[in-house]
Structures are given as C-alpha cells and as structure tokens.
Amino acid sequence: MNExxxxxxxxxAGDIPAAETFEALYERTLPKVYAYVASLVRDxxxxxxxxxxxxxxxxxxxxxxRPARGTAEGWIFGIARNAALDELRxxxxxxxxxxxxxxxxxxxxxxxxxxxxxxxxxxxxxxxLAGPERDMVALKFMGGLSNAEIARVLGMGESNVGTRLHRTxxxxxxxxxxxA
Amino acid sequence: MTELDAEIESELRVIDDALERxxxxxxxxxxxxxxxxxxxxxxxxxxxDPVFASVLGERxxxxxxxxxxxxxLPGPGWPKLRRPPKVALAGAASIVAAVAVVISLQSSESxxxxxxxxDGAADISAxxxxxxxxxxxxxxxxxxxxxxxxxxxGFVPGxxxxxxxxxxxLTLAAPDDRLExxxxxxxxxxxxxxxxxxxxxxxxxxxxxxxxxxxxxIPASRLQPALRDLSKLGDVRARTQAGEDITREFVSAGxxxxxxxxxxxxxxxxxxSAATDTEAESIRRRLDLVAAEINGLRGQLRDLRLRSDYxxxxxxxxxxxDEEGSSDDGSGGDGLGGAFDDAASSLSDSVELLVRxxxxxxxxxxxxxxxxxxxxxxxxxxxxxxxG
Numbered sequence: 277m278n279e280x281x282x283x284x285x286x287x288x289a290g291d292i293p294a295a296e297t298f299e300a301l302y303e304r305t306l307p308k309v310y311a312y313v314a315s316l317v318r319d320x321x322x323x324x325x326x327x328x329x330x331x332x333x334x335x336x337x338x339x340x341x342r343p344a345r346g347t348a349e350g351w352i353f354g355i356a357r358n359a360a361l362d363e364l365r366x367x368x369x370x371x372x373x374x375x376x377x378x379x380x381x382x383x384x385x386x387x388x389x390x391x392x393x394x395x396x397x398x399x400x401x402x403x404x405l406a407g408p409e410r411d412m413v414a415l416k417f418m419g420g421l422s423n424a425e426i427a428r429v430l431g432m433g434e435s436n437v438g439t440r441l442h443r444t445x446x447x448x449x450x451x452x453x454x455x456a
Numbered sequence: 457m458t459e460l461d462a463e464i465e466s467e468l469r470v471i472d473d474a475l476e477r478x479x480x481x482x483x484x485x486x487x488x489x490x491x492x493x494x495x496x497x498x499x500x501x502x503x504x505d506p507v508f509a510s511v512l513g514e515r516x517x518x519x520x521x522x523x524x525x526x527x528x529l530p531g532p533g534w535p536k537l538r539r540p541p542k543v544a545l546a547g548a549a550s551i552v553a554a555v556a557v558v559i560s561l562q563s564s565e566s567x568x569x570x571x572x573x574x575d576g577a578a579d580i581s582a583x584x585x586x587x588x589x590x591x592x593x594x595x596x597x598x599x600x601x602x603x604x605x606x607x608x609x610g611f612v613p614g615x616x617x618x619x620x621x622x623x624x625x626l627t628l629a630a631p632d633d634r635l636e637x638x639x640x641x642x643x644x645x646x647x648x649x650x651x652x653x654x655x656x657x658x659x660x661x662x663x664x665x666x667x668x669x670x671x672x673x674i675p676a677s678r679l680q681p682a683l684r685d686l687s688k689l690g691d692v693r694a695r696t697q698a699g700e701d702i703t704r705e706f707v708s709a710g711x712x713x714x715x716x717x718x719x720x721x722x723x724x725x726x727x728x729s730a731a732t733d734t735e736a737e738s739i740r741r742r743l744d745l746v747a748a749e750i751n752g753l754r755g756q757l758r759d760l761r762l763r764s765d766y767x768x769x770x771x772x773x774x775x776x777x778d779e780e781g782s783s784d785d786g787s788g789g790d791g792l793g794g795a796f797d798d799a800a801s802s803l804s805d806s807v808e809l810l811v812r813x814x815x816x817x818x819x820x821x822x823x824x825x826x827x828x829x830x831x832x833x834x835x836x837x838x839x840x841x842x843x844g
Contacts, residue, residue, distance in 0.1 A: 302516045306509060311501035316843075324508045331512065332520045364842035398496040407843025417497040420475070423468070431836070442464045445471065449493060 298338055301348055302331055308349075308419050309356045315414035316360040317367075326363050330356035350425035353415065357429055401451035409444045416441060470494075546824035554817035619706040619760065622676050622767035624683055624697045628690035629776035635666045641689045642771055646672050649682040651766070658773070668773030673766040683769070691776055706760045713753040720746045 296304075309330060314323035334355045341351050402410065415426045423441065427434040470487055471494045474480060478498070480491035504512075515521070630638040639658045646653055651674035658668040674682045687695070723743045730736035 299516055302513070306504060306512070307501070310504040314502035320502070320505075323502065324505065327504065328508075328512050328515070331516060335516070335520050358839060361839040361842045365839065368842055394492070395496050395499060398493065402497070408840065411843055413497060416471075417475070417494070418501050420498075438464060438468055441471075442467060445467070445490070445493065448497075449489065452493065 296348075298335055301352065305349055305352055306331075309352060311418040312353065312414050313356055313360050315418045316357075316411060317363055322363055322367075326359045327356065330359040333359065346428040347425055350421060350428045353419055353421060353425070354429045357411070357415075397452050398448070401448050404451060405444065405447065409440075409447070412437070412441055413444060413448075546828060547821060550817045550820040550824055551813065553820055554813045554815075557816045617703075618701060619703045619764040620676070621700045621702045621763045622679055622697070623699075623769070624679065624695070624767060625770040625772070626683065626686055626695050627693040627772045627774060628686070629693050629774045630690035632666055632775045634690075635660075635668065635773060635775060638689050638773060639668050639670075642668075642670055642672075642686060642773070645682060645685045645689070646674065648685070649674050649678045651675060651678075651682065651769075654768075666773075666775050668771075670769075670771040670773070672769040672771060674769050676765055676767045679767040679769070686769070686771060690773070693774065702760055702764060706757070706764070709753050709756045709760060713750060713757060716746050716750045716753060720750065 306327070310323060310327045313326045313330070314320065317323050317326055330352070334352050337355070341348060345351075402413065405413065412426065412430070415421050415429060416423075421429065423437045424434050426441075427437045430437065467490060470482075470490050474491040474494040475498055478495065480488055480495055482488040482491055628638065635658065639656070643653055643656070651672055653670060653672055655671040656669065658666070660666045683695075683697075720743065723739050723746060727736060727739045727743070730739055
C-alpha cells in the first residue's frame with residue numbers, strides 16, 4: 277500500500293476518531309459520495325467518473341484539509357459537488373449528450389407495490405425541483421450530511437440551510453399529495 | 457438553529473430521526489407523512505458498481521498513481537512543487553509592488569542628496585529651469601525643490617547659459633581631539649578644489665565645547681566632489697543645498713552694459729563733431745554719467761559672475777558626543793553602547809520601512825483580495841448555474 281494513503285488525515289472534527297487514513301475515509305464515504313454524485317449527474321457512467329475524480333482530487337489536496345473548517349466528510353462532499361457541477365457544465369456545453377434520468381433510479385423488482393408506487397411519486401416530484409433544491413435534498417438524503425455540513429458545502433448559514441430544506445420538503449410533500 | 461421557528465425545527469428533527477432509524481414510526485398524521493417522505497427520499501440510494509468500487513479502491517491504496525502522459529516527472533528524487541495559493545501570490549505581488557514604490561519614492565527623495573555625494577552628475581545645473589531660493593531648514597534634507605519660476609522673476613526663458621548661484625551648508629561632528637585636524641582638512645579640501653576660505657573661526661571652550669565655522673568659496677563646477685570630500689571629514693549632522701537662478705539679473709546687467717557702451721560710442725562720435733564748446737561740454741557731462749554707469753554695471757556683472765562661478769559653502773564643525781567620538785577614534789571604550797545605538801537605529805529604520813511598505817501595500821492587497829473574492833464568487837456561480 278502506498279504510504280501516503282496510510283498517512284493519517286489531520287484530526288477530524290466532531291465525534292469521529294481523532295485521525296483516520298485517507299483509505300479509511302474513502303471506505304467510509306464512497307457509497308454516500310457516489311449516491312450524491314449520481315443524484316446530481318443522473319448517469320451511472322458519469323457518476324463513476326466524477327466520483328473517481330473527486331477522490332483523486334481529495335487525495336491530492338488532502339494536506340489542504342483543515343479540521344477547524346468542518347468535517348472530512350463535508351470537505352470531501354464539497355470536492356465531489358464541484359466535480360459534479362463541472363461535469364454538468366461540460367455536459368451543458370456538449371448539447372446532445374444528455375444523461376439518462378432513469379439510469380440510477382430503477383426501482384427494485386421485489387419492492388412492495390405500494391412502497392414502489394410511493395417512491396415513484398417521490399422521484400417524479402423530486403425531478404420537478406429546481407437544481408439547487410435537488411442538490412440540497414441529495415446532500416441531505418443521499419449524502420446523509422447534517423445541516424451544518426450542508427451549510428459548509430454550500431457556503432451558507434446553517435439556519436438558512438434549515439429554512440431552505442424545510443421549504444423544499446414542504447414543496448415535495450405538496451407535489452406528492454397532488455400526485456397521490 | 458435558534459433562528460428557526462419552532463415548527464420548522466420540529467419538522468427537521470422528525471426528518472433527522474426518520475433518517476437515523478431508516479423507517480417511519482409515528483402512528484399517523486402529518487408526522488408520519490413526513491417520516492415516510494424522508495424514508496422514501498433516502499431509500500434505494502444509487503450504489504456504486506462493485507467492480508468500479510474495487511478498481512477505485514485499488515487506486516486509492518496505490519495513492520492514485522499518475523497515468524502515462526500526465527506530464528509529471530517520475531521518481532522520488534524530484535521534489536514535489538506545490539502551487540502556491542493565489543492569495544499568497546497576490547499578497548506577494550502587492551508587497552513587491554509596494555516595496556518597489558517605496559524604494560523608488562525614497563530614492564527620488566534622496567537623489568539630489570546622493571548626487572551631492574557622488575559625482576555631481578545630477579547636479580542642479582542639470583535642471584536649468586529650476587531654482588531654489590531658500591534652503592530647507594530641516595536637518596539632513598536635500599536640496600530644496602525649486603520652482604520653475606522664482607517669485608522675483610529669475611526665470612528667463614530661452615537663456616542658454618544659465619547662471620545659478622549655489623550655496624550649501626554642512627554641519628560636521630568630530631571628536632574633540634580631532635577638531636583641529638578636521639579644521640585643517642577643511643582648508644586643505646578647499647585648496648584642492650581651487651576654492652578659497654572667505655572666513656574661518658575655531659573656538660575652544662573651557663570644557664571642551666569646541667566649535668568651528670567656515671565660509672568657503674568653491675568653484676561651482678566642482679561643488680559636488682568638494683562636498684563629498686568635506687562630508688568624509690566627520691559625521692554629517694546636517695546638510696543643505698540650494699540654488700538660485702540669477703540668469704535674469706545677469707542678462708539684464710549685460711544688456712544694460714551693452715546699451716551704455718553703445719551710448720558711449722554714440723556720444724564720442726557726437727563729441728568729435730560738436731560744433732560749439734557748450735555742446736561739447738554737455739556731451740562730456742553725459743559721457744561721465746555713462747562711464748559711471750558702465751563701471752557700475754561692470755562691477756555688478758563681476759559680482760554676479762562670482763556668485764555663479766563660486767558656490768558658497770558654510771561649514772559648521774561641532775564636537776561629537778562621547779560615544780561617537782570613541783568609536784570614531786577607534787578606542788572602542790563604549791563599543792557596546794555604540795552597537796546598541798546602531799541596533800536601535802537599524803530597528804527604527806526597519807520599522808519605518810515596514811510602515812511605509814504597509815502603507816503602500818494595504819490598498820493593492822485589499823484590491824487583490826476583492827478581486828480574488830469576486831473571481832471566487834463568479835466561479836462558484838458559474839458552477840452552480842449548471843444546476844439550473
């Protein structure tokens with residue numbers, strides 16, 4: 277194993293163990309980062325590229341991480357978000373290469389019909405949200421970040437995140453009610 | 457969270473709890489709906505393909521080796537160059553610019569003084585349109601900045617051979633036991649530059665309060681090297697230089713002299729052809745007046761020429777302080793005190809330079825900071841525009 281990977285990250289904030297290796301951070305956050313990225317770019321192949329790119333960027337910039345500015349998780353989500361937004365911009369420029377929105381959202385076959393229907397309704401309501409709202413929902417529900425971490429990633433205040441999140445959830449509830 | 461109202465806070469807590477449990481537990485009502493929505497949003501997150509996760513994991517463990525053609529030099533022997541942050545670059549650029557500005561300002565302030573000590577190439581004679589009528593009173597100041605037109609109208613446009621009356625004053629300090637030697641050296645320097653001592657006095661007090669005053673005339677063309685050599689004779693406590701443009705007076709006197717001579721020639725011609733004694737007498741009286749005028753103008757011109765050809769240098773010789781004296785004579789008795797003084801002086805100079813640098817650097821640094829902040833905001837907005 278590369279020694280740099282085994283090198284401990286600077287002490288992490290919060291209740292996470294004092295220090296962890298980059299590899300451990302990767303193992304811990306890969307599923308969430310991938311889920312978040314996939315929710316944004318809505319394309320499996322692009323999501324893999326962006327996720328790989330995000331971890332590579334994070335690895336190269338690992339010494340720039342400052343625990344005082346937030347958790348390592350929030351830090352890596354910030355990098356992943358930037359990489360995803362860059363990918364979306366590139367895609368916008370290349371008209372015609374649109375993502376397949378159904379790719380990452382295929383429902384499990386064995387799902388109970390009612391639950392499956394409910395999820396379909398939620399997904400279609402989610403698809404109607406504005407980009408920034410979808411981004412926030414993805415950070416919260418796919419990334420599993422706390423409101424404080426989301427605030428760090430988005431560069432806004434925590435209470436502002438709470439208010440916007442509440443507003444978005446209310447909008448989603450109303451959209452789901454309409455569809456139901 | 458204290459800024460959120462209770463309802464929002466409560467609903468956010470319900471969402472967080474539901475996410476933590478992964479399922480809805482409320483018996484029913486809006487809370488149940490919210491829990492179900494949160495569970496549905498978090499349900500079935502896209503999962504990474506195991507093959508992808510495995511390959512990426514390998515790359516992570518290998519420390520993301522560079523692929524071929526990425527342009528980086530391989531090998532552990534090469535030091536890794538890290539790109540300095542933009543803020544640091546901007547800050548460094550601001551400081552460099554500020555230092556350059558401060559140094560250029562300082563050098564422009566001190567240029568006449570330096571020229572006075574060097575070769576005189578930047579002598580005031582090189583600035584024909586300038587005149588300085590009043591020397592600066594401040595100690596150590598350089599030549600007083602001259603105005604293009606002196607209040608008394610000394611500026612004569614178009615005059616090629618300008619006449620500048622130069623004056624300088626120098627206060628030198630020397631140890632008590634060297635005062636006499638320095639006084640002799642002052643005279644020797646004056647002789648060396650073909651000047652002369654107009655007045656000199658060296659007095660010795662009862663308690664060693666010795667002083668000396670010299671009024672020298674040095675050829676104006678050799679003023680700068682002479683000042684340089686005089687400055688080497690002791691510690692320079694103060695030095696001033698001034699220049700006054702007397703071209704107008706000179707030209708005016710010359711014109712009047714030419715006119716008087718022409719009149720004299722005319723009178724002599726008329727005298728030769730005077731028909732009567734009365735007329736001849738009248739012409740002679742007029743000739744006497746013109747001759748007196750010519751003599752006066754000649755004297756005036758000679759005086760003006762002397763004033764412009766020879767610079768007046770006033771040298772004041774003082775006894776230096778004990779500490780300085782001991783260091784000058786090399787005894788080294790108070791060397792430590794002198795060293796402390798030097799250190800304090802150097803520190804003071806450094807602080808002064810630092811304050812000047814900061815004064816100049818703050819504005820560009822703020823500007824650079826604002827530009828960086830603006831660029832960052834623009835970049836962020838452009839990125840986030842992709843979400844729309």
